[in-house]
Amino acid sequence: MALSYLRSSSSRSANFLKPLSSAASLRRPISTDTTPITVETSVPFTSHQCEAPSRSVETNPSELLTFFRDMALMRRMEIAADSLYKAKLIRGFCHLYDGQEAVAVGMEAAITKKDCIITAYRDHCIFIGRGGTLLEVFAELMGRQAGCSKGKGGSMHFYKKDSNFYGGHGIVGAQVPLGCGLAFAQKYSKDETVTFALYGDGAANQGQLFEALNISALWDLPAILVCENNHYGMGTAEWRAAKSPAYYKRGDYVPGLKVDGMDALAVKQACKFAKEHALKNGPIILEMDTYRYHGHSMSDPGSTYRTRDEISGVRQERDPIERVRKLILSHDLATEKELKDIEKEVRKEVDDAIAQAKESPMPEPSELFSNVYAKSLGVESFGADRKEVRATLA
Amino acid sequence: MAAIFQGVGAAAPLSSSPSNSFDSNKSVFSPRRSFSVSKRVSFAVVRSDGKVNLNPKGRRDQRLIPNAVATNAGSAAASKQGHELLLFEALQEGLEEEMERDPRVCVMGEDVGHYGGSYKVTKGLAKRFGDLRVLDTPIAENSFTGMGIGAAMTGLRPVIEGMNMGFLLLAFNQISNNCGMLHYTSGGQFTIPVVVRGPGGVGRQLGAEHSQRLESYFQSIPGIQMVACSTPYNAKGLMKAAIRSENPVILFEHVLLYNLKERIPDEDYICNLEEAEMVRPGEHVTILTYSRMRYHVMQAAKTLVNKGYDPEVIDIRSLKPFDLYTIGNSVKKTHRVLIVEECMRTGGIGASLTAAITENFNDYLDAPIMCLSSQDVPTPYAGTLEEVTVVQPAQIVTAVEQLCQ
Numbered sequence A: 001m002a003l004s005y006l007r008s009s010s011s012r013s014a015n016f017l018k019p020l021s022s023a024a025s026l027r028r029p030i031s032t033d034t035t036p037i038t039v040e041t042s043v044p045f046t047s048h049q050c051e052a053p054s055r056s057v058e059t060n061p062s063e064l065l066t067f068f069r070d071m072a073l074m075r076r077m078e079i080a081a082d083s084l085y086k087a088k089l090i091r092g093f094c095h096l097y098d099g100q101e102a103v104a105v106g107m108e109a110a111i112t113k114k115d116c117i118i119t120a121y122r123d124h125c126i127f128i129g130r131g132g133t134l135l136e137v138f139a140e141l142m143g144r145q146a147g148c149s150k151g152k153g154g155s156m157h158f159y160k161k162d163s164n165f166y167g168g169h170g171i172v173g174a175q176v177p178l179g180c181g182l183a184f185a186q187k188y189s190k191d192e193t194v195t196f197a198l199y200g201d202g203a204a205n206q207g208q209l210f211e212a213l214n215i216s217a218l219w220d221l222p223a224i225l226v227c228e229n230n231h232y233g234m235g236t237a238e239w240r241a242a243k244s245p246a247y248y249k250r251g252d253y254v255p256g257l258k259v260d261g262m263d264a265l266a267v268k269q270a271c272k273f274a275k276e277h278a279l280k281n282g283p284i285i286l287e288m289d290t291y292r293y294h295g296h297s298m299s300d301p302g303s304t305y306r307t308r309d310e311i312s313g314v315r316q317e318r319d320p321i322e323r324v325r326k327l328i329l330s331h332d333l334a335t336e337k338e339l340k341d342i343e344k345e346v347r348k349e350v351d352d353a354i355a356q357a358k359e360s361p362m363p364e365p366s367e368l369f370s371n372v373y374a375k376s377l378g379v380e381s382f383g384a385d386r387k388e389v390r391a392t393l394a
Numbered sequence B: 001m002a003a004i005f006q007g008v009g010a011a012a013p014l015s016s017s018p019s020n021s022f023d024s025n026k027s028v029f030s031p032r033r034s035f036s037v038s039k040r041v042s043f044a045v046v047r048s049d050g051k052v053n054l055n056p057k058g059r060r061d062q063r064l065i066p067n068a069v070a071t072n073a074g075s076a077a078a079s080k081q082g083h084e085l086l087l088f089e090a091l092q093e094g095l096e097e098e099m100e101r102d103p104r105v106c107v108m109g110e111d112v113g114h115y116g117g118s119y120k121v122t123k124g125l126a127k128r129f130g131d132l133r134v135l136d137t138p139i140a141e142n143s144f145t146g147m148g149i150g151a152a153m154t155g156l157r158p159v160i161e162g163m164n165m166g167f168l169l170l171a172f173n174q175i176s177n178n179c180g181m182l183h184y185t186s187g188g189q190f191t192i193p194v195v196v197r198g199p200g201g202v203g204r205q206l207g208a209e210h211s212q213r214l215e216s217y218f219q220s221i222p223g224i225q226m227v228a229c230s231t232p233y234n235a236k237g238l239m240k241a242a243i244r245s246e247n248p249v250i251l252f253e254h255v256l257l258y259n260l261k262e263r264i265p266d267e268d269y270i271c272n273l274e275e276a277e278m279v280r281p282g283e284h285v286t287i288l289t290y291s292r293m294r295y296h297v298m299q300a301a302k303t304l305v306n307k308g309y310d311p312e313v314i315d316i317r318s319l320k321p322f323d324l325y326t327i328g329n330s331v332k333k334t335h336r337v338l339i340v341e342e343c344m345r346t347g348g349i350g351a352s353l354t355a356a357i358t359e360n361f362n363d364y365l366d367a368p369i370m371c372l373s374s375q376d377v378p379t380p381y382a383g384t385l386e387e388v389t390v391v392q393p394a395q396i397v398t399a400v401e402q403l404c405q
Helices: A008-012 A060-088 A101-110 A124-129 A136-143 A175-188 A208-217 A264-280 A308-318 A322-329 A338-358 A367-368 B001-008 B087-101 B125-129 B143-155 B163-179 B231-245 B294-307 B323-334 B347-363 B383-387 B393-403
Strands: A037-041 A045-047 A056-059 A116-118 A195-200 A223-229 A258-261 A282-291 A378-382 A391-393 B035-038 B043-046 B052-054 B081-086 B104-111 B135-137 B157-161 B195-200 B223-227 B248-255 B261-265 B275-279 B285-289 B311-315 B318-319 B337-344 B369-373
Touching: A008 A056, A008 A322, A045 B195, A056 A264, A060 A101, A060 A322, A060 A338, A101 A223, A101 A264, A101 A322, A116 A175, A124 A136, A136 A338, A175 A195, A175 A223, A175 B143, A195 B035, A208 A223, A208 A367, A208 B087, A208 B143, A223 A264, A258 A367, A258 B104, A264 A282, A322 A338, A367 A391, A367 B104, A367 B143, A391 B087, B001 B285, B081 B087, B087 B104, B087 B125, B087 B231, B087 B261, B104 B143, B125 B135, B143 B157, B195 B231, B231 B248, B231 B261, B285 B323, B294 B311, B294 B337, B294 B393, B311 B323, B323 B337, B323 B347, B337 B347, B337 B393, B347 B369
Parallel strands: A116 A195, A195 A223, A223 A282, A258 A282, B104 B135, B104 B157, B157 B195, B195 B248, B223 B248, B285 B311, B285 B337, B337 B369
Antiparallel strands: A037 A056, A045 A258, A378 A391, B035 B043, B043 B052, B081 B261, B223 B318, B275 B311
């Protein structure tokens, strides 16, 4: 029952292959070419309480190739993390984002590093999108010193303060009030920036979301709530968890927009629209219709609650990287070989980063007691028998 | 809900000693300079004024202690400087001064703005600082606490008020996981300089759900500091220090203490967040307490003095971390400890304090530590039952007598 509309875009997939306005049919040079190209999104936007933005998205060869490269990097990184987890170098929880890369990449294209992003535990790719390095990712996943949180956070706690990435949160839904708080601070400081608070279809049923949405609408905060709807809350399909799966409509008086989350250009258009809206009119909800290929986390095979046919079907017809690849090839922006070279390059980059991360040491024992307080209080901490390992909590 | 609180706010204050603060160097008793070499039978006490008392068994009759409480001979209280105000006004003054000093400080909570605060702590602030700095939130503790923490991650310094501390149980996840732990899990990238405050404790027949003592639930959360104020002087000082602190601080106020009156200095001052307050120096027994129980202890102290005891009363103020320096010095002097708290018996502040003192100062103790806490029951509505739930002065007197046998 849930499968039918996942493949519904196939009938419309022929549309975007026709270039609406083609740039020069000769294709050199590509990497810095900014000649505008207009592309139509795969499906039109569905809106609630607002005017939907246009289906035609402006882009350029440089941006499309950046999309391709970034998404290939993210895909490769997640698959490498899968292998590392199975090799027991990554422990605990590991939630992989492959299949959903278009959301991370499209969002970054529409905003600046001064805008804030906060998300839940499926945060590896958003961290990369915000400017994190592969070394920081793999080192943190393996609990090493070179990690972005010094090895003390783990997979669910990636943060990057200098590019306004606020993490990285393990408790479902708790990041949305934090995100509205970020938006409040932006309004307080009159920054003219916005906050994107991401959550999943499972978290959409949390009460604190509606509380925060009410406050944001009341105080006119520049908060954009983005529901990454991958149709499964861990093992529970969305039709079994939500009476009304139209998450973009749940704001009631807050406008919403439903977006094809596997189309990076549609995501970019929607985020641009949302940013303009939020700065003028307060909060807006975006629902990204997306899909994850892996299970909920590494301990979930992902096949007990959905069929392998469904997964491979989406992979064949809606894969975000394939879509951008076809776009690039049809516009003659690069050859197949060049794209394959990019993928090889990316693979090597990932492998190098893993090797480097493996060399990073484990945190020092003294790190156990550091960063507990912002300002050290001189509180002493003891070992388990409370007689040795006297350290001062810093 | 608001109507009930107004009524409570006007309840008569408990009997309190006229001068509660001990910040003068010229006081008669200086515990750090006098010491006692005491074992059970006889001891000599060398006082700071050089007199030596040799006290055999009849010590109780020989010593006359003129004051049950320490008087600050040369402090601001006696010299008519400073200004007199009630505890909630002191909190308001502290908050207002900090908001003026730092534009990043903002207040959020239910009815703090236009209504002026259910206990008038934020009265007049909304008019002065505007709606963006004094924010009336809907009844959504979980989310507005989360929002305050999110705002703090960017550098703002919110003061989050729970109308009653018990309501903050709804925000426990945000306080525990986000407020306490984000500094650690981000490897030090984010500081969370929030102040979470509100009245708690057993009031006058407010019922079980509105008489909670959350310090016992929050004490295990790593990364936070907890302080409890008890007088106008330390209320203002702790409020200011908490706002200026880079760590998240939970400031526990008490519903029944808002109308205490005291004269406080005019000048800018703060109280150290990690320091305990010496309320009444003494020789025989150390009584550790905080918040409202301080007044029950001081009331019992009057009776004890008449019976010939000399208790040393310390208001521990800092519930996390404990000021083991002050407490330790006191234990080394008196060798007997009584803890009087309003928390429940199980897992309360007293339990942790007992463990901390036993581990560190076991050799100095002449008797096992006694801890008087509230009963492990929901606070009943009926007045007589409610009285029995909480520690009363008579029980404190009995405990001291037992301890000093």
